[in-house]
Amino acid sequence: MDWLRRVMNGRYGVDQLSIALLIISVILTIVGIFPNTHFLSTLSLIPLFICYFRTFSRNIRKRYDENQKFLSFWNPIRNTFRKKVERSKDKTHRYYKCPKCGKTVRVPKGKGKICITCPICKEEFIRKS
Ligand SMILES: [Zn+2]
Numbered sequence: 001m002d003w004l005r006r007v008m009n010g011r012y013g014v015d016q017l018s019i020a021l022l023i024i025s026v027i028l029t030i031v032g033i034f035p036n037t038h039f040l041s042t043l044s045l046i047p048l049f050i051c052y053f054r055t056f057s058r059n060i061r062k063r064y065d066e067n068q069k070f071l072s073f074w075n076p077i078r079n080t081f082r083k084k085v086e087r088s089k090d091k092t093h094r095y096y097k098c099p100k101c102g103k104t105v106r107v108p109k110g111k112g113k114i115c116i117t118c119p120i121c122k123e124e125f126i127r128k129s
Pocket residue numbers: 098099100101102103118119120121122123
């Protein structure tokens with residue numbers, strides 16, 4: 001592994017954006033197996049090339065900035081998905097969006113019809129819990 005350390009010395013390495021590019025490339029390759037989608041296999045080389053370029057790049061500052069831009073776009077998507085998974089596992093609460101301000105309100109499950117007061121805008125709405 002010493003040779004790898006020597007090759008990677010001063011180079012940027014792998015980050016979340018590179019992994020995302022690699023996943024995009026793999027998806028394009030798999031979809032490109034089907035008939036009439038062969039151009040996608042060729043297209044899959046583009047994110048793969050960018051991934052390699054970024055990993056072996058010596059311009060660490062620029063690659064870091066690119067990754068930060070990617071994360072500022074990706075993290076909200078990931079967090080929304082994580083919240084949905086957490087809420088689907090929550091057996092003791094229900095989640096409602098305030099009709100006025102859109103804030104998510106958590107209420108205990110199994111209390112019948114209840115009047116919910118939004119903690120942000122004080123809007124009241126009735127839902128089945
Ligand atoms: Zn509200």
